[in-house]
Amino acid sequence: MRGSSLLPGLCFLLSLSGVVAQKTKGTCTHCPQNAFCVNATHCTCNHGYRSESKEKYFSYRFERCEDVDECKPPISVYCGVNAECQNIIGSFYCHCIDGYKLLSGKAQFNNSNENTCQKITPSKTTNSTKEMQQVVEDIESHLTGKTVLGVERNFTSTVTAFLQKVESDVLKTALKAPDQKIQKVQYSTVAVETQVVTDNCSKRVILSLNAQVNSMKIHCSDVIQRNIKGTSAVAFVSYSSLGNIINASFFEEMNEKDQVYLNSQVVSAAIEPKKNTSLSQPVILNFQHMKVKPGVKKIFCVYWKDTKEGGRWSKDGCALRQANKTHTICSSTHLSSFAVLMALHGQEEDPALTxxxxxxxxxxxxxxxxxxxxxxxxxxxxxxxxxxxxxxxxxxxxxxxxxxxxxxxxxxxxxxxxxxxxxxxxxxxxxxxxxxxxxxxxxxxxxxxxxxxxxxxxxxxxxxxxxxxxxxxxxxxxxxxxxxxxxxxxxxxxxxxxxxxxxxxxxxxxxxxxxxxxxxxxxxxxxxxxxxxxxxxxxxxxxxxxxxxxxxxxxxxxxxxxxxxxxxxxxxxxxxxxxxxxxxxxxxxxxxxxxxxxxxxxxxxxxxxIKSKSESEAYTLSSRFGADSKPSEAK
Known part of the structure; x- marks a missing residue:
């Protein structure tokens, strides 16, 4: 048992009793489909595939090579702004989203460096696009100029106000152009995607939004909030540098023994009009890690909580859904600004306790x-x-x-x-x-x-x-x-x-x-x-x-x-x-x-x-002794 696992008290660990199958090893001539031979001894899967056992080299003759979905975690290929990744067997490709096309006229491309997706828009939507770009440029100037930090003793109040203003400005701009359903703008330190709903969710149940390397899924009914008639909007904003300002030191459960650090970009999610803030279904947030570190002890999904002191990272209403080395998936019962905090092992395992x-x-x-x-x-x-x-x-x-x-x-x-x-x-x-x-x-x-x-x-x-x-x-x-x-x-x-x-x-x-x-x-x-x-x-x-x-x-x-x-x-x-x-x-x-x-x-x-057993043994010995003694007496 791990010594650290005892600290919460009464928390025994258990995992599945694994049944390890005995694998019959074969030669390199028996490589499965979508695999090739290496050094005449082992097999390895082709590019775009991985073995069922997750081993790179294998000799088990019944191993299978499965297609790798490069468009989902942990890889999540980034195709650039206004583009999406599409998985195919053994590979993938990028394509522009609806309403956009490549300057070359081609239907697909290979990576974000080849992204030339341009909006196919009538002239009447040009002004709204420029207005959204102007809003994001203003946000970018605040972040790069570090005016968010301000000169106040408690600058967290300024950060809280800044986040709220960004959400408000982006949503209001999106609602000015309801015919432009999706707007995406990305700069070096901030990326925004907005979606406008005018059809009472008749076409889509789940809305997916992406900003930089992060994504969000929210139920459409929560965006329109059921009892609201008219146009509604949802915004997803990702900040690549804001985590340097509101880092893990503002975590309300900071433990001195654990090395807690922020390991994702800060993202914000908001809807307009804000008549009902409660969600019928949790919003799902997918974060890509900024660093991959071994020895992670705990993962915290947190949101920026507005307090009397200004603001703190809090876990209330946030839950960890899934995590691996490169990505973390969180859920939240409310909308706010979110991030992922991680804690390294604070102490070594005690072998004596084990x-x-x-x-x-x-x-x-x-x-x-x-x-x-x-x-x-x-x-x-x-x-x-x-x-x-x-x-x-x-x-x-x-x-x-x-x-x-x-x-x-x-x-x-x-x-x-x-x-x-x-x-x-x-x-x-x-x-x-x-x-x-x-x-x-x-x-x-x-x-x-x-x-x-x-x-x-x-x-x-x-x-x-x-x-x-x-x-x-x-x-x-x-x-x-x-x-x-x-x-x-x-x-x-x-x-x-x-x-x-x-x-x-x-x-x-x-x-x-x-x-x-x-x-x-x-x-x-x-x-x-x-x-x-x-x-x-x-x-x-x-x-x-x-x-x-x-x-x-x-x-x-x-x-x-x-x-x-x-x-x-x-x-x-x-x-x-x-x-x-x-x-x-x-x-x-x-x-x-x-x-x-x-x-x-x-x-x-x-x-x-014990007595009956000893009597039984004594009887057996005496019977053997009696049988063996007769011949000696005959002599």
Whole structure:
């Protein structure tokens, strides 16, 4: 386990248990279609194709070469202003968008250097085009002249006002020429695309806008805002240098341990008229990274938030959809100015924590398996309490097994999301069975007997399975239905921290721990009163003491140790990380120790098994000795 992954507390990782197919290697004469031989030993895909395994050179005879879509991330060929990329099998080409054509008259070209796309416009739209160009030129002059920075002590207010004015000017200019549906203008530091909607979204459901190396998709219904009649417009603006002014230092969650930096251009999205600012569907933003750096720990999709102090980068309403080395896709529930922040690893992984986790969980798996077999086979202890122990052991066993067999395998995003959901369910089920354990212990203490309490048995049998497995299923189903894209992160198959989605796990866990603590206090109060009223009833005193031991053990095993995960802050963070890892990875060992090895009935059962085995071995030896002794006596 990674040491850094423990810091949020209670956040176990798990990824899909990968089934690695055994690949039969072949010779270079068996290169697949769209591939050629290299050095008579390996194959490589033709230009415009890549292998299914993503390996450049391969010898697996059943490998396939797939077409690379150069027009989509991570490549996203840029064809220049007023042009689009079109993918074809094995290659691509650029062409002018509707309403534009090449000066040469050709239908296509190869790259942005060959772009000569010119607008095919009637004379009446020339003035509106010039007006939009003039607006963008004014924006460019402000940016290149650095007048945005101003002389104020708090220049973020000036930046906020500047961004709002740019959006307003661009949209108003676009609405002056409603017959010119799309306008694109690009300069060295700023690029703008506007689209005007006059047909009540009868032709397009999704509007796509591009500016420099970034793009945006927004539902047309959000642009016209349904109840607005008339002409509406949407604008997408990209600033190539504004990030140098409002950099990552203005991030409201800046962590000194992490090296946070802005790794995209700043973009703005706005609509006009602004009657309703809420969106029915999130707007999708595609950013191209400015730098590719290894060791990225976190990726933040942020927007520029207008505050009393002037402005800050904030994550509210923004979510990370997808990310790779060159691009990040974000979504937002509102329109504003956006960017992508990244944080490098603040600390090295602790190999000692990894060793402790693997050793501890391996021991726990063994002990949980032995405990489950004991609960199933030892008839002397089979009752409602044993059934609860068995279900808890099974849930923890499956969760720990998944954790150990495949960690941090996030290659397949769909399967990673499924595994994150499965892990979410298994750990929530484990905590729910812990809650039922606490409830059962409280009811047992109230009745002051350990076994044969029929009313408790009937209640627990009625509650057990619907609550133990049903409640976690409902929580996971609601979480998955509301935010399915937040299952699975770029580096682990677990819940995203974005939009506080992690509380879909932490919320129920904290509630269960608190309730179990209340049960513990009530059990101790009941047992203290019972002990003070007893005289010399030895069996009852023994039962009460055993119940006290179980109450203490359950409080320790079934909850309180998890609070160590929340204490991993400040100077004691490292110590708490070690304590959290050691104690929780050995949870299965504690369960086997308390519920099996310390049980007199289980000890007696183990003794009978050992005794019968030793008697069987003795009988076998004596039979062999008797058979072998006859010949010697004959001599």
């Amino acid at each position: 060793v402790i986790t693997y050793v501890g969980l391996s021991l726990s798996l063994l002990c949980l398996l032995l405990a489950a077999l004991t609960f199933l086979l030892c008839k002397a202890i089979q009752n409602t309490s044993t059934s609860l122990h068995l279900q808890l052991s099974l849930c923890l066993f499956l969760a720990h097994l998944l954790f150990l067999t495949a960690i941090d395998r996030t290659e397949n995003k769909v399967l990673c999301a499924i595994i994150a959901g499965a892990l979410h369910y298994l750990y929530l089920a484990s905590f729910t069975w812990m809650l039922l354990e606490g409830l059962h212990l409280f009811l047992t203490a109230r009745n002051l007997t350990v076994v044969n309490y029929s009313s408790i048995n009937r209640l627990m049998k009625w509650l057990m399975f619907p609550v133990g497995y049903g409640v976690p299923a409902v929580i996971v189903a609601i979480s998955a239905a509301s935010r399915p894209h937040l299952y699975g992160t770029p580096d682990r198959c677990w819940l995203h921290l974005d939009q506080k989605f992690i509380w879909a796990f932490l919320g129920p866990v904290c509630a269960i721990i608190c309730v179990n603590f209340v049960f513990f206090v009530m059990v101790f109060w009941i047992l203290k009163r019972k002990l003070s009223s007893l005289n010399s009833e030895v069996s009852t005193i023994r039962n009460v003491k055993m119940l006290t031991l179980k109450a203490t053990a359950q409080l320790f095993i079934l909850g309180c140790t998890w609070f160590l995960g929340l204490l991993q802050v400040g100077p004691a963070a490292r110590v708490m990380a070690y304590l959290f890892t050691i104690i929780n990875s050995l949870q299965g060992v504690f369960i086997f120790l308390v519920y099996c090895l310390l049980s007199q009935q289980v000890q007696k059962w183990f003794g009978e098994i």
